[in-house]
Amino acid sequence: MxxxxxxxxxxxxxxxxxxxxxxxxxxxxxxxxxxxxxxxxxxxxxxxxxxxxxxxxxxxxxTVVVVTAGVHTDLEEQLEARYGLLEAVVVDAEGDEQDVLAALGSAGAGYLETTLTGGERLGISSWSATLLAVADRLHPFRTPGADSIIQLVGGVGVASVQAEANRLLSQLASVVGASPTFVPAPGLVGSPDVRAGLLQDPAMGSIASQWRELTMALVGIGSLAPSRLLLDSGNAGGPLEQQHLREAGAVGDVCNRFFAADGSLVASELDDRVVGIDPTTFREIPRRVGLAGGERKRQAVRAALLGGWVNVLVTDVATARALLAD
The missing domain is CATH 1.10.10.60 (Homeodomain-like)
Structure with missing residues (x-):
């Protein structure tokens, strides 16, 4: 001043x-x-x-506020107004998908470090390279930033890839000072009967009750084509299932729940095989933070915003401008 x-x-x-x-x-x-x-x-x-x-x-x-280079409060405010978001975080990211991933990881880590002030019950998607980038960039909290962190979908998969899902939860919990809860099942099982059997287990009943008590979710926003991490884990639908989803109008997903371009849920036979939080319970979580960017995911990000799947967005400048140009 x-x-x-x-x-x-x-x-x-x-x-x-x-x-x-x-x-x-x-x-x-x-x-x-x-x-x-x-x-x-x-x-x-x-x-x-x-x-x-x-x-x-x-x-x-x-009072004159001088905006520092690399800070995009104007875009953030426009996104918040346009899509009814609690908050938007927009970062510079130039280059290929790995560059975007690194930028989103740093931005996501910064967001958590400034907003996790203790007492949160946090749910995270299990198979997200973006969340792994966040975990790798987080600094240890001096005081616990959350009480608990739980996987939102099953974290069991191909052994070499499951280690990444386990590391994501363990590392986040350790850095934040929270107790971790693993979902001891695949994110996608072979049949509805297998899923029904798993959900009858007392351990899964306890996990489902924890999902209903979450105060915050941290998730990646997926395009229709599965990410390499999800595909390699064995928790993605096959080519035929992807084709059926595409024909039904699906453009993206959050935690294996697929939605159309307007954000509406796309029902499919996969729904009865997902071991994870259901769409209604997920969208009742007060703060739902989605991290995604890059040209490949723009349609999915826009749909996730329109459908209220996330109400906090961390994305890159180009995606932010595309969302505002629509």
Whole structure:
């Protein structure tokens, strides 16, 4: 905040205005503390404080926010207004998908470090390279940022890839200072009967109750074509199932729940084989943070916003502009 040069109110240059201007310049331009100003001008500190407040009211002092390069508050505010988001985080990301992934990982880590203040019950998607990038960039919390972290879909898969899902949960929980809960089942099983049997297990019943108590979700937004991590894990539908989803209008997913371009749920036979949080329970979580970017995912991101699948978005500048241009 600084005195506005030559743009102040049309006031007579009497002693009061001179005093207001002098106090404002000392405080805002020269960085002199209020106690020192009081001593210099033989005023009480309370009066100095009142003069500074009055200078702001009269327009002698005006606030100017200087936007740092790489900060996109204008785009963030437009996204929040356009899609009814609680918050948007937009970051610079130039290059290929790996560059976008790295940028989103850093932005997601920064978001968690500033918003996880303790007491959260956090759910995370199990098969997300973006969330792995977040976990790798998080700094350890000095005090616990969340009480618990739980997988939102089954984290069992091909052994070499399951290690990544396990690392994601373990590392996030360790850094944040929360207790982890694994879902001891595949995210996608072979038949509805297998899923029904798993859900009757007392351990899965306990996990389902925890899903209903979540205060926050952290998820990747998937395009219709599965990511390499999900595909390699064995938890993605096959080519025929992908074709059926495409014919039904699906453009993307969150936690293996597929939606159309308008964000509406696309029902498919996969629904009865997913071991994970159901769509209704998921969308009742108060804060649902989606991380995604890059040209390949733009249609899916837009659909996720329209359908209310996420209400906080972390994305790149190009995707943000595309979302606002639609």
């Amino acid at each position: 600084a005195p506005a040069p030559g743009t102040g109110p049309r006031l007579s240059a009497d002693g009061q205005v001179r005093l207001l201007t002098k106090v404002a310049r000392l405080y805002h331009e020269r960085g002199v503390r209020q106690t020192e100003i009081a001593s210099m001008l033989h005023l009480s500190q309370a009066r100095v404080s009142r003069l500074l407040k009055r200078a702001a009211e009269l327009g002698i002092v005006r």
